[in-house]
Amino acid sequence: MTSPSAAPGGGRRPVVEIAGVSKAFSARGQGAGRVEALVGIDLSVREGEFVSLIGPSGCGKSTLLRIIGDLTSPSSGTVTVNGKSASRARLDRDYGMVFQAPVLFDWRTVLGNVELPLEVMRTSAQDRRRRALDNLALVELADFAGHHPWQLSGGMQQRVAIARALAVDPAILLMDEPFGALDEMTRERMNLELLKIWDRTGTTIVFVTHSIAEAVFLSTRVVVMSPRPGRISAVIDIDLPRERSVDTREMDKYFHLVTEVREALRGEERRDIDARRVAVEGLSG
Amino acid sequence: MAGMSIRRTLRPLVGFLTVLVALLLVWEAIKFIGGDRWHAESVLGTGITIDHVPPLKLPFATDVKLPHVWAIVAEFGKLDAEGTTTAARLARAAVFTLRNAAIGFILGSAIGLGLAIVLVHIRMLERAVVPLIVASQTIPIIAIAPLIVIGLKADWFGVAIVSTYLTFFPVTIAALRGLRAYDPRALELMRSYAASPAAILRKLRLPAARPYLFTGFRIAAPAAVVGSIVGELPSLIQDGLARQIITGMQYYSLDAEYLWAAIVVSSVLGIGVYLLVAGAEAWVLRHERRIDPATA
Numbered sequence: 011m012t013s014p015s016a017a018p019g020g021g022r023r024p025v026v027e028i029a030g031v032s033k034a035f036s037a038r039g040q041g042a043g044r045v046e047a048l049v050g051i052d053l054s055v056r057e058g059e060f061v062s063l064i065g066p067s068g069c070g071k072s073t074l075l076r077i078i079g080d081l082t083s084p085s086s087g088t089v090t091v092n093g094k095s096a097s098r099a100r101l102d103r104d105y106g107m108v109f110q111a112p113v114l115f116d117w118r119t120v121l122g123n124v125e126l127p128l129e130v131m132r133t134s135a136q137d138r139r140r141r142a143l144d145n146l147a148l149v150e151l152a153d154f155a156g157h158h159p160w161q162l163s164g165g166m167q168q169r170v171a172i173a174r175a176l177a178v179d180p181a182i183l184l185m186d187e188p189f190g191a192l193d194e195m196t197r198e199r200m201n202l203e204l205l206k207i208w209d210r211t212g213t214t215i216v217f218v219t220h221s222i223a224e225a226v227f228l229s230t231r232v233v234v235m236s237p238r239p240g241r242i243s244a245v246i247d248i249d250l251p252r253e254r255s256v257d258t259r260e261m262d263k264y265f266h267l268v269t270e271v272r273e274a275l276r277g278e279e280r281r282d283i284d285a286r287r288v289a290v291e292g293l294s295g
Numbered sequence: 296m297a298g299m300s301i302r303r304t305l306r307p308l309v310g311f312l313t314v315l316v317a318l319l320l321v322w323e324a325i326k327f328i329g330g331d332r333w334h335a336e337s338v339l340g341t342g343i344t345i346d347h348v349p350p351l352k353l354p355f356a357t358d359v360k361l362p363h364v365w366a367i368v369a370e371f372g373k374l375d376a377e378g379t380t381t382a383a384r385l386a387r388a389a390v391f392t393l394r395n396a397a398i399g400f401i402l403g404s405a406i407g408l409g410l411a412i413v414l415v416h417i418r419m420l421e422r423a424v425v426p427l428i429v430a431s432q433t434i435p436i437i438a439i440a441p442l443i444v445i446g447l448k449a450d451w452f453g454v455a456i457v458s459t460y461l462t463f464f465p466v467t468i469a470a471l472r473g474l475r476a477y478d479p480r481a482l483e484l485m486r487s488y489a490a491s492p493a494a495i496l497r498k499l500r501l502p503a504a505r506p507y508l509f510t511g512f513r514i515a516a517p518a519a520v521v522g523s524i525v526g527e528l529p530s531l532i533q534d535g536l537a538r539q540i541i542t543g544m545q546y547y548s549l550d551a552e553y554l555w556a557a558i559v560v561s562s563v564l565g566i567g568v569y570l571l572v573a574g575a576e577a578w579v580l581r582h583e584r585r586i587d588p589a590t591a
Contacts, residue, residue, distance in 0.1 A: 079487060081483055081486060081487065100486075100487065100489050101489045102489075103488060103489055105487050107483075107484060107487040109480055109483075109484070111480060113478060113480045113481050113484055115481065115498075115499075115502065116582070116583050117502045117505075117582060117583060119582075126488075126498065127488045129494075129498065130485070130488040130489075130490045130494050130498065131488070158582050178488075
């Protein structure tokens, strides 16, 4: 574990600064009261970084992403994006969002889908067309501009969603398990494509995943989270060369980092089990 | 592909015709069993003479109450005192009725959709207004029609308003459902673009509502025709189908076929506008995802 300041890209200006963020939901039924989804989150993401949030389900990684994107608000703490509040950043259209499902509009063509955020932003028709086509070219789908989403494979649909997110030139790209629904081979290809896009655009990316291999392969930093209550348990710098390829997955360094992330996750799991055992023994004893 | 789509459009048509023929056969079978005596000299010039006395006497199957199918068909070619055929007269009446129905349908759809758009944005208003809208439809249209038509002191416009009254309801209900039928994740996406409520309406809610809206339109279109005919009744407007139906009723014992001909024209009109809406739906939604196991 290293301190965040030593992370690659250190010295660049921070794009996201999260300080003391907590989020509690009032649980329905079971008389459970409130569920602590996140407690005491501090995290800083610098310009051009690729940060992955990883953890078991229920660790609040998606909630944290949604808080950064101002799709939900924290119970306490502050989120600053580009020196502004998260809600200001959303109104300024600083975000590009990609979800697990592509969420494309069936009634629009591929091109029309990529133009959607630009239409909302009232970009001129000419500019809109050009930027949409540029970004479709970036995800290598320029030839499918006139198709409708349901005519495309799952991987292609997700690439359209990425092009749509990039069309607005976002200061930060928020991705919530974007490849989670894809098969392993498509996913690995998409990982390479995403790195290519990241390389070309230099966009700051925050990426939620539950795949250790994916997190290590893509990121400059991996943030390991643990559940009950959701918190950051480790931040691991991925000091692999920035140029990554299929060969990266066979480097010793890659294996070591995968192991490091896995142990950080497992350590949390063990502690969690221990904690519950203590609680149970406490009750019975 | 082309062969498939032709088959796809023909199949329901074949089904419809089969059912229609079956109904007409049942009709004639009833007459054969319990109607009046069948007598025809040299059917269609073949020299064959039909003479059949049905075994039973069913009171509803007499030639006055249930004319032969061919008698109704023949009625369309009959000439009146001014030398116009029944077909031409009914067609002219149908055009008048159809025009008012179309105006009513357009007005009613616009009001229904507009109302639903307001209601989905103001939840409180929805709870207050929807019961009233439902109540409005429990009042018999026969009671409301004179109030509207005579109250408005306008002929065809009052009729169109009665038609509107019947049309807006199914459209409102369908739109209320449809405007909420968007993918919630898509709403989240629009929020991440900081989209205004107007942009969300235009780019997400309305397009997602279209299949629901068309279901409403399918119900509303024949209702608009009914509303138009009922609207003509109170002030007995001369130009529409209502007048022809009333005439048919008045002369029923002399010329039962005339009423049946008017009924046929009215229902053809209803089916026609329904098919028009269905056709429009197929065209508008032609790019929607097909229900196809390969993509579902």
